[in-house]
Every structure is written in structure tokens, then in C-alpha cells.
Amino acid sequence: MGIFRHQKKNLAPQVPAVNGSDNTQPALIFIPDISGFTKFVNETGLETSRSLIADLLEIIIEANILDMSLAEIQGDAILFYRLGPPPTVQEVINQCKQIFIDFQNYLKIVERDQGSEAGASLSDSRLTLKVVVHYGRLSITQIREHIKLMGKNVIIAHRLLKNNIDGDEYVLLSEDYLQTQPEETIKPNFSWSRLHQGSTFYEHLGEIKYRYAFLTPLRLLVTTNRPMQQKNKYARVFSASATIDAPTGFVLRILSNFRLKPAWVLGMSKVHFDVTKANRIGISYKCDLNRGQIDIQTVQSFIGENEIEYVEKISNFRIFPNAFLFYHLRSAGENRTRLDIKFHYSASIVGSYIYSFFIRRRLKIFLGKSICKLKALCERMYQVHPR
Incomplete structure (x- = not known):
């Protein structure tokens, strides 16, 4: 819904000074991923889908209320990060709500436009969002005007996009992030959805534990009348x-x-x-x-x-x-x-x-x-x- 406050976006940050002897820094890693992206592009064609996908990615970027920095756009996903102490569960969930509702509102508006090819193609699509939230140390390398996030935690966050969750519309919070939060503050922030336990085994990484909640109840907040x-x-x-x-x-x-x-x-x-x-x-x-x-x-x-x-x-x-x-x-x-x-x-x-x-x-x-x-x-x- 942008229903939330406008934020200055950090799109081209400078590499900050490191504060660890191993050249790494603690950071929140936040990855919204468009579910159904590949199927939608294949069924509608690149010419029809590319402008819509570009708009959706921009909607996600504009919904940044945590003042995160944008590391890169990876096809159907956006890699955000924020250095320093982790945000609270409430702040993270509010960010997820912001992105999901803005995303769904835009889809509904385009779908209602029956005069456009994108609007017609959306009626049968399953485009939606999933979000991965992780926290850990990483290193930042600048390559010309671009930055690159590196380290095991960046790999973990990306791998968590492929998991054992039966669904395409959820927020996944890694155990590494949740361990930074007081346990008693976690569950109360999910009064709108049920919080589930989960884990997935990854080669070279082992079993990664997480908790997740489906974002589907937030569709109640979507408005389509204008x-x-x-x-x-x-x-x-x-x-x-x-x-x-x-x-x-x-x-x-x-x-x-x-x-x-x-x-x-x-x-x-x-x-x-x-x-x-x-x-x-x-x-x-x-x-x-x-x-x-x-x-x-x-x-x-x-x-x-x-x-x-x-x-x-x-x-x-x-x-x-x-x-x-x-x-x-x-x-x-x-x-x-x-x-x-x-x-x-x-x-x-x-x-x-x-x-x-x-x-x-x-x-x-x-x-x-x-x-x-x-x-x-x-x-x-x-x-x-x-x-």
C-alpha cells in the first residue's frame, strides 16, 4: 500500500569501512522474489511482460521503508541489505506488508485495464511475492560503480529461496535472524497469520532452519476500485x-x-x-x-x-x-x-x-x-x- 511513508532509497552506496578483523560486517539481507515470473514471461512473451515486470520491480524498490541499500536486481528478485544491528521483527514484518500490498495493488490495477495486453494476460497468471529475511556477516566489494555482496550468509539467503515450503506467497525468516530477536517478541507480530517451523538441507551448507508465514491473509488489504x-x-x-x-x-x-x-x-x-x-x-x-x-x-x-x-x-x-x-x-x-x-x-x-x-x-x-x-x-x- 506505497501506503507507507516515502523513504530515500540507497541505490548506489559507497563501500563502508569494515569493522571486523575478517573484513566482514553484520547486515540484514532482505530478498523479495516474484513467484511465477518464469511461467508468466514464457506464456506472455518478453515484449508484453518486460514493462510489467520492470514496473513491479520498481514498486518493490519504492516500498523500501527500512532504509535498506539495493545491492542488485537478479531477474525476478531484488537483493537488499542493511548494515548494522538487525531491525526488530515488527519492523521487518511491516516492511513485508508494505511490499506485498503495494505489489498486489498494482497487479489488480493493471489486471482491470482490459485494454492492455498485460492486463489481459494477468487474469490467468499466478504472479505473487515471497520474501526471504536473513542476518549475518558479509563482505562488500566495489567493482567500478557497482557493489557485490559476498560471503556464506549471502549464499544462504539466496539458497533459502529454494526451500520445502508448499506455497509461493510467504515471508521466510531464517533462524540466524530470529536469534537476534527476543523470543517473546516474535509470535505477537504474526496475529494476522500463522507462524510455521521449517528447515531445508542444502549441499555444502547443511540443514538451515527457519520460520515462515503465508502472506495470503494480507490480500484483505488490497484495494482495486481506482x-x-x-x-x-x-x-x-x-x-x-x-x-x-x-x-x-x-x-x-x-x-x-x-x-x-x-x-x-x-x-x-x-x-x-x-x-x-x-x-x-x-x-x-x-x-x-x-x-x-x-x-x-x-x-x-x-x-x-x-x-x-x-x-x-x-x-x-x-x-x-x-x-x-x-x-x-x-x-x-x-x-x-x-x-x-x-x-x-x-x-x-x-x-x-x-x-x-x-x-x-x-x-x-x-x-x-x-x-x-x-x-x-x-x-x-x-x-x-x-x-
């Missing part, structure tokens, strides 16, 4: 923050309560929903907003020990056809909550000039005033019912 426009130079995220004098659990109950939405969402007058199914993951409801109506669907609720993430998908939003609201809540002291609201979108149907001077300003005002109203509502209700 055409994609040209890339925008602006960051595709707006945010607002507030510190609320109420516990995190209490704030979550208020912001996720459908009935209370009109009390704090600026311009919202009424909510229509099935009272027998309210507050369930995957349930949609309609909201009268200003002079129109939007659909909101709860798609994720992750409650961790120190942090809560609540995600809503917004459909039929006239200006931003594919948008999400991310609510991040964390404790800011006894009975206090730090709330960050982020509005992510993948495309806007207005031109850049209008977008710059009008739409951005209005959306910032909308988020700012809404979070202020939510803060006041939570604090007022908590004083009356402190539970």
Missing part, C-alpha cells in the same frame, strides 16, 4: 500525535468504538453498521463524512506488552482511493497514553499542484483537529468512568 496515477513527489503519509490522560486500553476502546466515531472524527455525522457484528476484525461500516460516505474496515488489532497497533482500511474515499489509518498507542506513564495516528495512501486522483497547496493542508487540519477531539473525549469519559 486507477493508479503517476508517482507523487510527496510522502504518502500524514500523521498527528497527542498525549492523552487515560490508559492505553481505555483509549483503544474509545477509538475503536463505531458509535463514538462521530464524536471525534471531524466532519463525521453518522455511522451505519450491524450491531450484532460490531468491533470484529474484518467487519466494515459506512460513515457519513461531510457531504459523502466512506467505508471503514477494521483489518488488524495487535496488542503487545508495551504497544498497541490498530489498523483501519478506508474505501470509497474520493480523493485517496486506497488508504489506511494506523493507530499506534503506547504507555506514557501511569494512566497516560501516547497516540500516533498515521494516514497512509497509495495514490491520489488529483494533480500535484492542487495536492500540494490544498489537499495536504486540509488533510493535516482534519487529522490534527480529529486527534484533539479524541483526546478531549477520552479524558472526559475516563474522568467519569475510570475503568
